[in-house]
Amino acid sequence: MARIDLDLAHAYKPNPRGDEDYALLPLQMSFADGGAYALLGPSGCGKTTLLNIVSGLVKPSQGGVKFDGVDVTKRTPQQRNIAQVFQFPVIYDTMTVAENLAFPLRNRGVAPDRIARRVGQVAEMLELSGQLNQRAAGLAADAKQKISLGRGLVREDVSAVLFDEPLTVIDPHLKWQLRRKLKQIHHELRLTLIYVTHDQVEALTFAEQVVVMTRGRAVQIGTASELFDRPQHTFVGHFIGSPGMNFLPAQAAESGLEVAGHRLGVAPEATRGKGPLTLGVRPEYLRLAGAGSQGALPAVVMQAQDIGTYWLLTAQVAGGDSLVRARLSPHEAIPKVGETVWLTVLGPRTCFYGQDQQRVGETAP
Amino acid sequence: MELKLERVEQRVGAEAYLYPLDLTLVPRAVTVLLGATQAGKTTLMRVMAGLDAPSKGRVLADGEDVTGRPVRERNVAMVYQQFINYPSMTVAENIGSPLRLRGEKNVAARVKELAARLHIEPFLDRLPAELSGGQQQRVALARALAKNAPLMLLDEPLVNLDYKLREGLRDELSQLFASGQSTVVYATTEPTEALLLGGYTAVLDAGELLQYGPTADVFHRPASIRVARAFSDPPMNLFAGQAGAAGIALGGGVQLERTLAAAHSPTLTVGVRAGALHVEPHEGDLALPGKVELAEISGSDTFLHVATAIGELVAQLTGVHEFTLGAPVTLHLDPRQAYVFDASGDLLLAPERD
Numbered sequence: 001m002a003r004i005d006l007d008l009a010h011a012y013k014p015n016p017r018g019d020e021d022y023a024l025l026p027l028q029m030s031f032a033d034g035g036a037y038a039l040l041g042p043s044g045c046g047k048t049t050l051l052n053i054v055s056g057l058v059k060p061s062q063g064g065v066k067f068d069g070v071d072v073t074k075r076t077p078q079q080r081n082i083a084q085v086f087q088f089p090v091i092y093d094t095m096t097v098a099e100n101l102a103f104p105l106r107n108r109g110v111a112p113d114r115i116a117r118r119v120g121q122v123a124e125m126l127e128l129s130g131q132l133n134q135r136a137a138g139l140a141a142d143a144k145q146k147i148s149l150g151r152g153l154v155r156e157d158v159s160a161v162l163f164d165e166p167l168t169v170i171d172p173h174l175k176w177q178l179r180r181k182l183k184q185i186h187h188e189l190r191l192t193l194i195y196v197t198h199d200q201v202e203a204l205t206f207a208e209q210v211v212v213m214t215r216g217r218a219v220q221i222g223t224a225s226e227l228f229d230r231p232q233h234t235f236v237g238h239f240i241g242s243p244g245m246n247f248l249p250a251q252a253a254e255s256g257l258e259v260a261g262h263r264l265g266v267a268p269e270a271t272r273g274k275g276p277l278t279l280g281v282r283p284e285y286l287r288l289a290g291a292g293s294q295g296a297l298p299a300v301v302m303q304a305q306d307i308g309t310y311w312l313l314t315a316q317v318a319g320g321d322s323l324v325r326a327r328l329s330p331h332e333a334i335p336k337v338g339e340t341v342w343l344t345v346l347g348p349r350t351c352f353y354g355q356d357q358q359r360v361g362e363t364a365p
Numbered sequence: 366m367e368l369k370l371e372r373v374e375q376r377v378g379a380e381a382y383l384y385p386l387d388l389t390l391v392p393r394a395v396t397v398l399l400g401a402t403q404a405g406k407t408t409l410m411r412v413m414a415g416l417d418a419p420s421k422g423r424v425l426a427d428g429e430d431v432t433g434r435p436v437r438e439r440n441v442a443m444v445y446q447q448f449i450n451y452p453s454m455t456v457a458e459n460i461g462s463p464l465r466l467r468g469e470k471n472v473a474a475r476v477k478e479l480a481a482r483l484h485i486e487p488f489l490d491r492l493p494a495e496l497s498g499g500q501q502q503r504v505a506l507a508r509a510l511a512k513n514a515p516l517m518l519l520d521e522p523l524v525n526l527d528y529k530l531r532e533g534l535r536d537e538l539s540q541l542f543a544s545g546q547s548t549v550v551y552a553t554t555e556p557t558e559a560l561l562l563g564g565y566t567a568v569l570d571a572g573e574l575l576q577y578g579p580t581a582d583v584f585h586r587p588a589s590i591r592v593a594r595a596f597s598d599p600p601m602n603l604f605a606g607q608a609g610a611a612g613i614a615l616g617g618g619v620q621l622e623r624t625l626a627a628a629h630s631p632t633l634t635v636g637v638r639a640g641a642l643h644v645e646p647h648e649g650d651l652a653l654p655g656k657v658e659l660a661e662i663s664g665s666d667t668f669l670h671v672a673t674a675i676g677e678l679v680a681q682l683t684g685v686h687e688f689t690l691g692a693p694v695t696l697h698l699d700p701r702q703a704y705v706f707d708a709s710g711d712l713l714l715a716p717e718r719d
Contacts (some may be wrong), residue, residue, distance in 0.1 A: 042527045043498065171402055171554070176599060180659050180670065187690060198527045204662035204685075224662045228685035241664035242532055284665060284684050306581040307560045309640030309681060327665070327683070 001192050002159040004031040008063030010049055016061075023049045025216045026062070031160070033068075034190040036183075038203035041213035041239070048164060050213070051196045055082045055162050067159050083161045085152035087168045089144035093137040097128055100136055101150045108155075122150045125185050141169045146178070153185060160192040167202060179205050200240055212236050228282070229349050234357040237280045246286065246324040248317065248345065250279040250352065257346070260317040262297050264346055270361025271352055277360070278353040279345060283312070286326035287344045288335070295346030299324060301339045306330075315341060366427055366515035366548045367392045368413060373422035375408050375572075382408045385422065386574040388567060390550065395542045395564030397580060398552040400595055404569040406552040410518050413550060415439045426516070442509035442547075444519045448501035450493040456480070456504050457489040463512040479507045482541065499530040506534075510541065517547045521554070535561055556598040560584060568592045585718055590710040593636055599668050599679045601704070602637040613705070617674025621651060622700045625714060629707050636704035639668065641716075642680035642696045650697040653678065660688040671696055 009026040016022055024046045031037050031054075039047040052058040053065060056077040064073035072080050083104070091100050101119045110118075123129045126146050131139070136147060145166065152161050167175050183206055186193055197203050203210050204224040212220045212227065212235070220232040231237035237245030248260045252271040257264045259279055271277060289296040299315035302323070311334050313326040318340065326343060328334060335341045351362045368390045375383040383405050390396050398406045411417040412424060418433035425431065431439060442463075450459045461476045469475070480486045483503040485496075493501050502522060509517060522538075523531040539562055542549050553559060559566050559580055566580040568587075575595070576588045587593035593601045606613040608631050612622040621635060646652065655673035662668075667686040671678050671694055680696050688694065705714040 042529060176661075179661060183659055183661075200528065201661070201663040204664065205660075223687070225685045225687055228664070239529055239664075242528070244529075244664070282665075305561065305563060306584075307557065308581075308584050309638065310683070312561075 001033050001190075002067040003033045003069075004054060004160060004192070005066040005069075006030070006050075006053070006063075008053065008060040008065065010046075010053065010058070011061045014061075019216070022216045024053075024060070027218050029211070029218065029221060031192060031194060034192055036186045036193045036195070036206060036208045038195045038197060038207035038210045039213060040197060040200060040203040040210050042198055044215075045213040046216040047196045047198075047211075047213050050211075051162055051164060051194065054160070054194060055084060056080045081157065081159045083152045083155055083158045085148050085161070085163045085166045087165045089141065089148045089169070091136050091144055091147045091151070094135065096133050096135055097123070097139075097147055098132040100147050101128075101132075101154055104151055104155050118154055118156070122154050125153075125188070126150050126181060142171060142174050142178075145169055149178075149182070153189065153191065156189075158191065160194055163193065163195040165197055165199075166195075167197075167199075175202075182206055200242075204240075212239060214239070230359070230362060231280065231351060232359050234278060234280065234353050237282075237351070241282060241284075243283055243312075243325050245280045245282050245351075246345075247353075248279045248281075248322050248324070250277045251275070252277065259297060259345060260320050260322045262317070262319075264295055264297070266294055266346065268346065268350070268352075268361070268363045270363065274352065274354065274360055276355065278357075280351040280353060281324075281345050281347065282349065283325045283327040285347050285349050286324060287347065288326070288328070288332065289342045289344045291342050293342055293344065296342040296344045298340055299343055301335050301337050301341060304334055304337060313341075315343065367425075368516060368548060369425040369428075370413070371423045371425065373409075373412060373419045373424065375405075375412060375417070376420045381572055383412070383419075384573045388574060388577060390548055391565050392548050393546055395539070395549040395551055395562055396577075397559040397562055397564060397566045398550060398569055399554075399556065399559045399566050400569035401554055403571070404595075405572040406569055407520055408572075409569065410443075410520055410550060410552060413516070414441045414443055414518055440512070440514045440516070442512040442514040442517045444502075444505050444509045444517075444522045446521045446524050448493070448498060448505055448525070450501060450504050450508070452493055455490050455492060456485060456496070459493065459504050460507045460511055463508060475511065476507075479511055482510075483507045483537070499526050499534065502526060503534070506538070510545075513547070515547055517545075517549045519549070519551045521552050523558075524554075539563065556584075556596050559596070566596070568595050570595050586712065586715045587704075588712050590634060590636065590706050593704065593706075593712075597638060599639045599681065602639065602642075602676075602678050604635050604675050606633045606635045606705075607631055608633055612700075615675040619651070619653070619675050621703060623703055623705060623714065625705060629713055630709075632708045633713070634706040634710065636706060637678070637698060637702065638704075639679045639681035641702035642678060642698055644669075644680070644682065644686075644694065644696065646695075646697045647699060650699055652695050652697055654693065654695045657688045657690055657692045657694050659690065660686065669694070669696075 007028045010024040011022050041047050053060050102115050105115045211218050214235045220236045227240045250259045257267040298318040301315050303314040305312045311328040354360045370388045372385045374385040412419045415434050415436040423432045457476050461472045464472045485503045566583045567577040568575045570591050576592045604615050606615050612620050653673045655671040658670040658672050660669050667682045669680045702716045707713050
């Protein structure tokens with residue numbers, strides 16, 4: 001296992017000029033030894049390029065990669081001692097499950113009794129013990145992918161295990177179990193794991209630290225709570241959460257904060273003298289309030305949806321075209337479409353963003 | 366259009382893909398076909414479209430028997446998981462193709478309007494291969510909408526897109542469906558997607574149609590354990606129980622106070638949705654002490670897995686919360702929020718709704 005330090009950039013072509021010529025803009029980051037990380041972002045954000053640079057499949061156009069302080073930029077994945085798990089199962093159909101799991105160890109001449117012990121341990125964790133002597137050919141896609149995961153995890157001496165969207169072929173009901181398995185396995189084996197996904201559930205559940213990426217840039221590295229409560233960039237607010245953070249235009253003035261054309265009367269310390277801002281508040285933190293309440297705005301209900309465990313309210317801020325979404329408990333009185341409601345936009349977890357989309361402040365919790 | 370299926374079944378050799386089913390789709394509304402992969406959703410859609418003839422039974426479109434009539438003689442629009450467009454045609458030509466085939470006028474204007482509704486106007490002169498996956502699927506959707514067919518079938522159309530794209534496109538689609546005149550059928554494996562689309566839901570499991578009704582009603586009153594399983598994400602917590610004088614005895618000496626009116630078997634199954642379990646107690650709640658197995662975090666919720674005396678429970682908590690693996694935690698349940706199923710798995714009691 002290794003600590004991994006990156007200080008690099010990757011351009012599509014020689015002599016890059018603008019940001020658009022970069023698959024990865026200059027970045028500096030470290031993966032701690034034994035940590036669980038996720039690279040999260042939409043397709044085209046650079047997460048797979050970053051993973052391929054860590055594994056050694058891609059050489060960065062600038063800078064380099066260090067494993068435990070040693071420059072490995074020019075080394076192949078084999079030389080770096082990296083294990084990888086891909087989107088689709090990579091296994092030998094003619095071998096049994098046990099032989100498949102043992103393969104990476106046997107290849108490196110590990111003693112047979114150690115192989116047996118480790119294969120047994122990994123099979124037990126992935127609930128494959130009952131199928132060890134079965135041929136892989138006859139198994140369903142998700143069982144095959146479990147074998148792939150097992151093969152990635154079976155070696156104890158790897159620098160890191162890299163996962164590229166490994167749960168794509170898994171049925172939603174089984175994804176639950178596998179996400180949980182991966183988390184428990186990390187807890188038990190303490191391998192350095194780096195996991196690429198566009199799925200926030202997988203990333204936030206699995207990782208201790210999530211790297212959120214967009215357009216070749218890592219916009220925030222943080223824990224799930226940090227990404228949820230204190231998004232560093234409007235993209236993080238938007239991307240984390242379903243639906244994502246609500247954004248409203250705001251302007252700090254002498255007499256208070258003006259939000260989407262409404263004077264709120266109070267101006268949080270964080271907004272003073274900042275000029276034009278964007279206010280960000282999550283649907284989970286928008287609350288129904290009495291008419292004229294401090295920090296609240298009037299809005300007209302456009303849609304009220306029963307999402308089973310909660311209601312999702314879509315409302316248009318009165319006198320403008322800004323839409324906001326609020327998540328309400330089924331035990332509250334749910335307003336009807338067309339009704340005017342007051343919604344608290346200045347709560348304990350409201351964030352403010354500058355014109356570069358970076359967070360400039362927030363209300364105190 | 367009113368589409369009616371009468372005793373439709375589909376067999377291939379000895380294998381049943383669809384068991385005999387009756388289904389009348391609510392006209393000009395969205396019907397969600399909800400079920401896991403292999404549940405029979407695609408098989409059923411292919412029969413509805415006329416891509417396959419059923420082994421038995423009849424398909425009626427506005428009262429007319431169209432069983433076995435091939436799809437090209439039916440006015441049906443379809444959208445698939447894969448983004449299917451004509452690769453050598455531009456986006457504009459792709460969208461306009463059903464209009465040109467029918468020799469309609471004002472094709473360019475109609476194409477422009479549809480492209481605007483699906484936010485692909487800037488790409489009209491490009492080829493599909495030059496677009497992102499989300500944009501390609503928008504083109505396929507625009508072409509399906511251009512047909513203006515009375516029946517529109519969508520087979521997991523968003524499954525191959527990033528979830529943020531899926532969120533936006535799903536919103537737009539529900540608005541388009543709501544304003545349209547078509548009867549829409551939309552297949553998905555995801556309970557939350559069904560709830561977001563609203564309309565009506567038909568739950569399929571292993572080739573059987575289990576329940577059909579307004580989406581929220583099916584969710585809140587699943588007719589059986591099988592429906593509750595198919596329509597809960599995270600899965601519904603289920604425990605064996607014994608009916609007694611003081612309520613229902615669950616494992617580990619836990620008593621659930623729930624009064625059952627109808628006659629029933631002594632052996633019961635109690636179901637609790639993850640959203641009904643809380644970490645803060647309320648008066649009258651049943652306390653279920655346990656130990657944290659795992660906290661899973663979606664962007665907006667934390668799914669807390671807890672090992673308790675009655676078995677492992679999953680609780681859905683709003684927002685992001687961090688828990689230490691192995692730490693003690695107590696979950697609380699309002700007994701009125703529990704579902705009760707009889708020995709054969711049929712619903713006896715559901716939580717009351719306001």
